[in-house]
Amino acid sequence: MLSSILKKVQPSLNNSVRIVARSYSTGNKEVTVRDAINSALDEELARDEKVFVMGEEVAQYNGAYKITKGLYDKYGPDRMIDTPITEAGFAGIGVGAAMAGTRPIVEFMTWNFAMQAIDHIINSSAKTHYMSGGKVYNPIVWRGPNGPPTSVGAQHSQCFAAWYGQIPGLKVIAPFSARDHRGLLKAAIRDDNPVVCLESELLYNYKFTLTPEEQDKDYLLDIGKAHVEREGTDVTLVSFSRMVANCLEAAEALAKEGISAEVINLRSIRPLDVETIVKSLQKTNRMVTVEEGWAQSGVGAEIAALMMEHAFDHLDAPVERIAGADVPMPYAMNLENAAMVQTQNIINAAKRVCYRKK
C-alpha cells in the first residue's frame, strides 16, 4: 500500500492552505493557532496559580515558536520557567511538581526532543495515579509541536500520536483549529490526568475565526469527543491535527466530482471517540483514515481495526489508510514532498474506496 502511495504522489493542490473564515458579526475574531494557544495558556495561568509553564526558552525568549509571548512579563520567573537543556530533567521535575499539587505545563521544543524524557512521561506520569492506589494525581500538560514540519530532516519530522496513544493513563489530544486549541488545551490544563497535547508547527500560523463563545475564558471542549468538520454521505475521511485541513481540501475537490465526503476531526487520540466514527461509517459505508505518521500500528490501523469490530457489516469497501511513507523523512524537498501525505493522495483514496474510476 505504501509503495502505491509513493507512486500516486502528486504535488499538493495548494501548499499554503489557509482556512480563513470571514467574520460576519462584530463579536467574531480572526486569530492564528499560535494566538489561540497563547490566550489559552494566559487565561489558565490567570485562573489558577498552581499552573506554571516550564521548558527550554519558554520564558524570557517567549518560546522557540513564540507560543508563550508576553507571558513571562505578565507572570514572572516563578511561573514561566526557563530550564537548562535537559528534557529528562524538566520532565521529571514536572512529574514531581505535579505530585506535590501543582499543575505544570511542560513544553517540549518539539515532541522529537521528548524522546529523551519519555520514561518520565510513560513510566511515571501515566502510571502514578494507578500505582499509588488512586491517591496521587499527575495533572500535567505535556505540549509541543508534533509531526513533520518541513525541511528539518528525519530526526525532527515524526508523529508521536500512535506512541502516546497506546498508553493507558495518558490522555492524548491533537487539536486542529483555533477553537480546538483553546477548548482542548484549557480542558487539558484543568484535567486531573496527564495530557499529551500534540500540536503542529505548520498549523501555528493558520488563521481561524473564533466566535464570542469560543473566546470566552471558560470555553472548554470535552477531551475524548471527535468533531464532524464537514458532513457528507458517500465517504468518511478521519483525521487529526494538520491533516484535517488536507481532508477538508480533499472534500472540497471531491464535491466537484460528485462525491460527498464527511470529514471527522478526531481532536482526541486517547480516549478515541469510537461512537462518532462508527455513526459516520454507518451513514457513508466507506472510510479513509489520514495521518502524518507511519502506517504500521498507527492511528489509522487502530481505527480500521475498530471499524471491523464495531461495524464490519456496514463496510462497503475495505478501510484505506493514508499515512506517511514508510521511511525516515528525507531532507531534500522533492523527496520530502513525496514522503509526506498530500491532498491528492486523500482524493485518490476516497475515489478508490468509492470504486470510482479516475
Add this chain to the structure above:
Amino acid sequence: MISQTSRVLLNLSKNNGLKRVASNYLNRSVVSTSSKTNGIRSFSSKVNEIKEEKENFQYTNNLEVQELKHYIPCYTIMNQEGIVQSPEQDPNFSKEEVVKMYSTMVTLSVMDSVLYDVQRQGRISFYMTSFGEEAIHVGSAAALEMSDTIFAQYRETGVFMWRGFTIADIINQCCTNEHDLGKGRQMPMHFGSKKINLQTISSPLTTQLPQAVGSSYAQKLAGEKSCTIVYFGEGAASEGDFHAAMNFASALSTPTIFFCRNNKWAISTPSKEQYKGDGIAGRGPNGYGMKTIRVDGNDIWAVYNATKLARKITVEEQRPVLIEAMTYRVGHHSTSDDSSRYRTVEEINHWKEGKNPITRLRNYMDRKGWWSDAQEKELITEARQTVRDSLVVAEKQFKPSISEIFTDVYHTPTPNLIEQQQELLEHLRLYPDEYPLNQYLDSDKILKNN
C-alpha cells in the same frame, strides 16, 4: 541539542517568517546587538550584565593540569565502641528516644530476616533487605519533619517505619491484599503513603531525583517551610537523571536534600567500577555549586546531625544539599540476587561484625546503662512474633477487589475502560465457578450490583 535546535529554527524560519527569531536565537551566545524587533525581548542588555559579573577564578600564566587533590572528609562522631569522641556533638536524645530509635533498627533487621526467608518459601514474590544501613534510615528520618516529602529508591524501609508505617502496612503491601494502600498494583517494597508523606516508589532507577526537585520546587512556590528528601544509591548516581536533578536543583535553588546511600555495591558492580574521582560527594561543591556533606552512614548520630543541618540549610536558605553516607550493603541486592558470587564472606563480615551500626548504638546505650541482654532478647522475640503474626493475618485477607483493575487509570474512567469492566463482569457472571472469586474483596456484591 543546541545545534539541532538552531538548525531547526533556521530551517523553520524559511517556512513561517520567523527568520529573525531564529537568527536572534543563534546569536544569543555571542553578544547580540540586534535591536528590539518583532516585539521579541532583546537579550543584549542581559548578556552585557553577565559580562560585568566578577569571575570566581583567577587567571594564571602557569600551565598546570588540575588533578583531584583534596578528598572530602567523612564526618563521624561515635566510634564502634559507642563512645562519642566529641561529646558536645552528641545530640543527647533522652533514654526513651534512643530506645525507640534502637528498637526501630532492631525490628527492621528482624523483619528483614523473617521476610527474606518468607520469600524463599515462596509466600511473597520479592523482597529487599536493609542489613547494614539501619543507622542511615533512622538517623536521617529522625532529623526530618512530617511535612517533609520523601522520595525513596527502594532500600529505605526504616525511614518509613520511623514515620509510622507499620509492620502490618509493609506486609500487607508485600502480600498485595485488600489493605495494601497501592491496591495490589505494584511489586513488593514499592510503598507509598500519604499519611507519612512518602511518594510511591517507582522501579525505574533514579527517576525519583528530578521528581524530588519538582516536588521541592512546588514547596518553594507555596512558601512552605519544608523540604523534599530523596534517597538513592551510588549506582543510581550514574544515571543521566542524577545530573539533570543536581543541575536543576542548583539552578532553580530548590529545598532538596539529595541523600546518597553509598553502600559500595550496585547489585554486582562495586563502587570502584561505578565511578572515578571523589565519590558522589565530590561532585557536589565543584560540579554543581552545591553544599555537600560526607558522613559515616553507620554512625547514627553523625547521620542525624548531618541531616538536621542539611534540613536547616534547605529550608532556611532555600537551596539544595547533597549528603553522601558511606556504608555497606550487608545483604544481597534483593531476593533475585546471590552476592556470594561476586564478593567474599570476609568482606561482608568486616562490615557486618566490625562496623555494625546496630551494635554501635547498642554499645552507646550500654555505656549509659540504658539496655540489658534481657531487654534485647525480649525486643527480638517480640519483633519476630509481630512479623509472623502480621504475615499470618495478611495472608488470610482478601485480595483487592476485581473492580479495582480498572479504577485509577484516569481520574474518571474512560468509555473503553467502562466497556472492558462490563465485559469482564459479564464473563465472570457466566463462569463464576471457573475463577477463585471468593479470594477477592466484595466479589458477590460486585457481580450482583452491576
